[in-house]
Amino acid sequence: MHELQYSSPTSVDEALEMLGESSRDPRVLAGGTDLLIQLRSGARHARLLVDVKRIPEMNVLHADARTGLRLGGAVPCALVGEHPAARELYPGLVEAAELIGSTQIQNRATVAGNLCNGSPAADTTPALLALDATCTIAGPSRRREIAASELVTAPGRTVLAANDLLVEIRVAAPARGSADAYQRLIPRSEMDIAVVGVGASVTVDADGTCTAARIALGAVGPRAFLAEDAAASLVGTKVDEAALVEAGRLASEAAQPISDKRGTAEYRREVAGVLTRRVVAEAARRGRERI
Amino acid sequence: MSTVFIPPALRRLTGGAERVVVSGATVGDLLDAVDRLHPGVRDALVRDDELAPHVAVSVDDVVAPAGLAEEVTESSEVHFVPPLGGG
Amino acid sequence: MSKPQKLHLSTRLNGEDVEFLCEARQSLLEVLRDELGHTGTKEGCATGDCGACSVILDDRVVCSCLVLAAEVEGREITTVEGLADGDHLHPLQRKFLEHAALQCGVCTPGFLVAARALLDRNPDPTEREVRYHLAGNLCRCTGYDKIIRAVLDAAAEMRST
Amino acid sequence: MSTNPMEEAPREYRVIGTRPIRHDGIDKVTGRAVYGADVSLPGLLHGSVVRSPHAHARILSIDTSRAAALPGVKAIVTSADLPEVRDREEALGEGSTNPRHLSHNILAHDKVLYHGHAVAAVAATSPHVAAEAAGLIQVEYEVLPPVLDVRAAMADDAPILHADLRTAGGDPKKAGTPSNVAMITEFEIGDVEAGFAAADEIIERTFDTAMVHQGYIEPHNAVAKVDPDGQATVWCSTQGAFDVRHLCAEVLGLPLSKLRVYPAEIGGGFGGKTTIYLEPLAILLARASGHPVKLVMSRSDVLRATGPTSGSHIRVKMGVTRDGTLTAVDASLAYEAGAYPGSPVRMGAMCMASPFAIENQRMVAYDVCVNRPKTAAYRAPGATNAAFACETIVDELARKIGMDPLELRRKNAAHEGTPMVHGPKHRRIGCAELLEAAQRSDHASAPLGNADGPRKRGRGFATGYWFNAGLQSSATISINPDGTASLVTGSPDIGGTRTSCAMMAAEELGLPVELVRPSVADTDSIGLTDVTGGSRVTLATGLAVHDAAQDVKRQLCERAARTWKCAIEEVRFDDGGVDSLVQDGERLSLAELAKGAGRTGGPIVGRATVNAQRNVGSAFGGMMVDVEVDTETGRVDVTRCTVFQDVGKAIHPAYVEGQMQGGAVQGIGWALNEEYVYDDEGHLENDGFLDYRMPVALDLPMIEPVIIEVANPAHPYGVRGVGEVSIVAPPAAIANAIADATGARVESLPMSPPRVLAALHTRP
Structure with missing residues (x-):
């Protein structure tokens, strides 16, 4: 692996600032289970890794039958599977989250990362599309919402700019039936x-x-x-x-x-x-x- | 007399014979005897006075560690076979 | 060429406070093995597909090849070297020996660590649950049979004591 | 000659047949065991290997200047640093090897012959710097068309890998023409045409099997240091330290005495660690840099550039009479050798029909070079491919004549005196006993039951044969002054052989097995010992241990006789001590004799060396397997599995079971999902454990072992050797189970979901 720098901001704003330093070729590190392999193989490049796991807002995991699901960008798949209300309300999404890799991988890999990695074969992506999930994207000037179905554009490519951050995924509460x-x-x-x-x-x-x-x-x-x-x-x-x-x-x-x-x-x-x-x-x- | 079995590829040297009965005290003796009857068989199996690296000899159904020097009995059956290796 | 940035980190490794210097590109696995002399944790693939490098990070089993050492500041790491209590083997270690659940032994540290993480959460797993939770640990020698038996037997013993 | 063991009263054993805990166990469960990659030395440098991105290309130039300029880089080597070596087959290592091919495989000379072929190596102060430097080495290639498949490689207009290669055993008229076919070997017994004429049913089919890898979890590694006087020491993961020494000496042009090889703990081998890749590079880099150097392969390197076993194309024709006599088999087998000659195709041919007594057999074996890595041994090399073909045809023939396939096998079972296709006859074997055990098993009579919806269940069975090997081994047993024993052998221990050997020593010496300390020595510390391979360690090294123990017992008797001032004929060793035959009740324990050894002639050290070729006992294995086939997706699940094996004598039954279970699961992986996938240009597309799909724990049921013990009369305990044959039957057994479930015959390995679904669509 080439030389790297590592940072672990504790707020979305701080992370965005780092992601804005384009001269340092920054990249978001969440679970890292795809990124570290890609960096080692040379499939992706970065000189600064911005570890978002210490940002409280990105660790939110909340689900209830009234407000639906809020899933922070740094929440590992294992936590989704262990969340009783998420299991109850979104069994398909949980099935997908629990199919990603091994227990070891599920303890690191995030649903947001699975989406942003842009693999055509990502397991949670069809599950999110079926649920009509939306993504909250924080950018340098404002936050915006986009449908999960529009995030990925091609294998390994998304609509996210280098200084965009997927903060949270939201799913509406399931309707009756x-x-x-x-x-x-x-x-x-x-x-x-x-x-x-x-x-x-x-x-x-x-x-x-x-x-x-x-x-x-x-x-x-x-x-x-x-x-x-x-x-x-x-x-x-x-x-x-x-x-x-x-x-x-x-x-x-x-x-x-x-x-x-x-x-x-x-x-x-x-x-x-x-x-x-x-x-x-x-x-x-x-x-x-x-x- | 011992029986030397001729590998199919060398039967063109023995006029098609699958086995040749000869006598001798060792595999080398038997092979020399076969070669006198059917010239060329020895050359196909031997290099530098030893069995070629891709050839082993089985005497009475046992792969013989001594090669050409392996002793045979009056009624031995001798086969030239590929050497075996394992995993 | 500039000297690579060195990070100074403090963590708890098998119950002991440790500090170390590392480069940002070094994985936790590399640091454990090359800097901290803990070679019990093995590298089988470096892509998270074999589980040989499994360690417990806080209370979760992870592949240490897919964790940057830089990420472990202030966290707690348990490796195979931390399973036994002094000379007193962990029941999993003992059951692996009694059931002949290892042959070459190179996957064994990862299996033990992953199995310990499983039993910490689920003290009474079914055979299928054990197989599911250990599916990220490849063993090429045993066909898994004796490993699964050893884990189930260790779980039973731990429940009864 | 050999006696029938069934007529002899079985010997009562005290240690053999028990299940003690392995001597290396605590080190392995606590993380203390030292594997090759764990070895560290002061001043250690780390290496990286530059590998070819092309499957077939001429090397035009190599520019190392940019890499050499990188701070931290201490040495770079290319093929220019390797001496020219002899270009002819030599008895080297386990079989025969062409030293020139070996050298060129370690570092490509003029041409690269596969994706991942090593071209250069670099040593630097850290693994990251070494990898960066490797990336800076610029190699200019002229890309050539690759040939990846045996059939394509045998075509007249195929691209040629080796301009100087001529077909051995081929048509003499083509003797001057370069070819990718390195060797053609024919075998024949009986009269095949007459055999087919006597048959009522004949089936002929062709089969393809994919190249597969041994898949040991520990990647290859080597650490070398070279002293200023040129003395080199190597630590590495190997199945045979003496083979590493011999092969390195050959490639580097060094006398054996200049090399000392320490076998580190080995993290799996299965045949793949019987040759060398990194060791000479580590030595060259250490010599050039003046520092010790460590090289460790990545998983991608392991898959791309170490020896998998051959993919193959096999045609088999067999005939049977209506009453169930197999009358003839005619087969041709073409195996991928990889980049250099030497596939196990001849062994495949010799094993193919060996479980059967068939009078008329003909096999033709083709060893074919292709632009893939040079193959290496893999557990019963060659036999699994052949059994997949033959054992599925036998199953189909049985169904055709309305006979239970197991019964057809039993009726035609090979036995002592049955000739094999290459001529020699089987010695005492347990083929019939194995088939009878399978017929009697719970599994055979258990109902299959029905599955849900599109899922169909089926049961299959197959057998497999493997020769096993003897070869050379050495052992020494030192009796310590406290009455314990130190046992030293030269056999790297992969599956628990240290403990099996210690058990044999303990059995002979009357010691508790815990008081025998076994260790595996380096090449300077024990006599020559061939590889841990060919299922030979418990047989051959075990024989050396047995004999060394006799040597110890003889010395103990001498010491007792000396103590009692009597003739040696007047004493007898029995159960851990020496009794006087003349003075009633006079006895000296081993411990007493050990303590007094200094006064009776010095230390007691027993030693023995063997060439165990005459002691070999062949092995039969079988698998009965239930599967569930999802007929809509082609996915196959193994739901029940019983494995049968004639082991001769199980020294440590748990380790024997472990070999049976582990081999079975490797065979299941081979059957269902493992394969090398190349693109049209010859790039390996699945060079990692994600897409090289070895079985995981959730894929499998428990694997029930049934041990059959038909003693090998040529071994003191009846041992045959158990490591390899367990892999042979599974692909055929699973194919037979799929056919039982669905009526579809899958003729290609792996029987992956797309292949099974395609077979379901085309079934009659």
Whole structure:
């Protein structure tokens, strides 16, 4: 690794100031589980690491059924999984957070970092997209909110400027009859990168009819994205077998996978449909329990 | 008399014979005897008066540590085989 | 060439206060091994995929290859060297020996540390929970069978005493 | 000649067959054990190796000037610093090696032959400075087209790796033509055409297996220091310190006496640490810098540039009669050697059908160079690829004639006297006993049950054969004045062999095993000992220990006789002491004799050396496995697994089980997910543990071991050796289970989800 400097600001403003020193080639260090590997391999460069883990505001983790979820940018995945209200309200997001790497990695890696790293295969990203999460971005002059679905633009690239900081992720409280789920296909049972990942949020009414749905696909395009036709096809159905098959078919159609070391395009397209069926069915099952 | 089995690749030197029955006290003696009957067999298996590095000899189903010097009995069966290694 | 910036850090390592100098680019693993002489923690991959370098940071198991030494100011680190109480082995260490749960032994420190972190949080794990929580620790010798048995047996013994 | 062990009363053992705690255990659970990367010396420098970014390229120039100018850089070496060595096969290390190939693999000379091929090395004051310096070494390449696949490499118009390589055993008409095929070897017994003519059912299929790595957790490392008089000392992670000494001497042109090699604790090897990579570089850098130098590979280096085992392309044709007699097998096997010749293809051919008594067999083996790393041994080298092909065809033939596959195997089981394809006959083996144990097992009769929805369950079984090795070993036992014993061998201990050896010494000497202190010595401190490999340590080093203990006992008897002033025939060693045969009740314990040794002739030291070739006992292994296949995604889960192995005699049953379980899981990884993935230009795309997918704990059930003990008559305790054969059966067993579950035959390894799903789509 090249020479580095390290700083650990204790406020967002202090962090932003450091991130503004472009001559020092600064970069945000949260969990570090992607960044340190990238710095060592030369895939990314930095001369100043701004460790945001000592900023109280970025360690906020709050969830309740009225106000929803506030998830600070430095909160490790393990804490999300251990948070009773988060588990209860956002089982799909928790499933995704608990799939990232090992226990060791989950104790460091953050949901925000998973998003900002911009991997097409990031597990929590489809889960966040399915929940229509928003990101609070602090920049040099002001704070702004953007949809999680708009943060990543291409593999490894985001809309964030060098001196922007993702302070917090927010998710609305789930509506009545609404629930989420996430599944991925990996060849092993742990310690792997999604070959396909699918997150879904499904809302059903009292007689089991779907009133709203969001389906997000990971690892089958240059970035995670919403499969809007597949989601729309569910609305008005009872989320029965025929509806699941149709949603799966449309998800496969929406997938734009490539062939790489982790799977062929053909395989990914097919499995995107399979997982969509399974994930939607699970989200709908959970939704029905919330009527 | 001992039986020397000829590896398939060398059977072109023995007119297709799969085995040659000869007598001798050691593997080297047997090989010399085979070579007198079928010239070229010895050269294919021996380098600098030792078995070539890619050749081992099995005498009565045991890979023989002494190579050409290995003693044989009246009824020995001799095979030339690849040397074995393990992991 | 300018001299690399040296950071001065204080931490608690296996219950002892320690201070050390390091470069910002040095990982906790490098500092433990090269600067502090604690070579019990092993490097298997340096990418967080094998768990051989597992240490407990405050109360959580992490890969020390993915932690910068600079990050540990004021924190508490437990390594394999800190598991035994003097000559008195930790039950996990004893059960690893009794069950022959190690062969080459190079993954063993990471497994012991990760298993200790698991049992600290969950004293009565199921076999599946043990396998899940140790999925970040690769062992190539044992096929995991004896390791899982040793952890379950240590947990049972620790619960009964 | 050999006697039938089944007819002999089994010897009663006091120590053998028990499960004492390993002598190195406390050091390993407390972090005190010293592995190669833990070695530190005053003034130590750290090295880094420059590696080729190309799979096949000519080196036009190497410019080290910028690196040399970096503060902290103390030495740089390139192939210009290596002497020219002989270009012909030599009996070197475990098998035969071409010293020139070995040298060129350590540092590329004119050409790089794989992605990651070492080109230069640098030593500096810290690992970070060394890495920076390595990045400053500029190498100019002329990139050449790579050839990555055995079939492509055998084509007439294939790019040629070695302009001077000619096919040994090939068509004499092509003897002058360069080729990537280093060797063709034919084996034949019986009359294959007649065998097929007698068959009622014949199946012929082709199989492909991917290149896989041993995957030891500890990367290769080496620390070297060179004294001003040129005496070099090396600490490294190796399966054979004497092989390191021999290979380094050959590559560096040094006499053996100028090299001393200390085997550090070794963090796994599985065959991959039987050759050298870093050791000569550390010596050269230490010599050039005047400081000790440490080199440690990254995981990427390990995967790119150390020896995995061969990927392969195998065609097998087998015939069976309606009543279940296997009549013929005809196979061709082409294995990737990697960048330099020397794949285990011949051993693959020799093992392929060895679990079976088949009269008519023909195999042709092709050793093929490709632009991938030079392969090294991996647990029963060559056998797993071959068994995957043969054992799945046997399964399919059984189903075709409506016979239980296990029963077909038992009916055709190899036994003592069955000839193998290369000619020699099996000696006493436990193949039939193993199959009978499998038939009797709980697992065989347990119901499979049904899985949910798209998941299907199946059960499969396969066997595997491995020769095992004998080779040379040395041991000394010093009796200490307090009546304890110090046991020294030269076998690096990976799986607990220090303790198995101590158990054999304790058994013979009548000592508690805790009072025998075993250690593994460096090359100056014990007689030559070949590698820890070929499943040979408990067999061969164990034999040396056994013999050294006899030497000790003989000396103890002499001392007793001297003490009692009687003839040596009038005393007898028994259970830890010497009894007088003439004076009733007169006895001197080992401790008493040890204490008085100074007065009866000096210290008591037993020693023995062996070449254990005649003592080898071959091994059979088997796996029964239940799987669940997700028929919509192709994912396969192993849900139950029982492993069977004829071990001869289990000295330390827990360690034997450990070898069986560990090998089984390596085989499961090979079966399901492990593979080298190259892009079209020959860059290794998965050079880390994230994407080189070895099994994790959650992937597996418990692995139930069933130990079968058919004593090896050529060993004093009946030992066969247990390290390797356990890896052979799993891929075939799993393929058979997948077929049982789904009807689909997967003909390529790994049987990863995309491959399984594709097979499901094309099943008949």
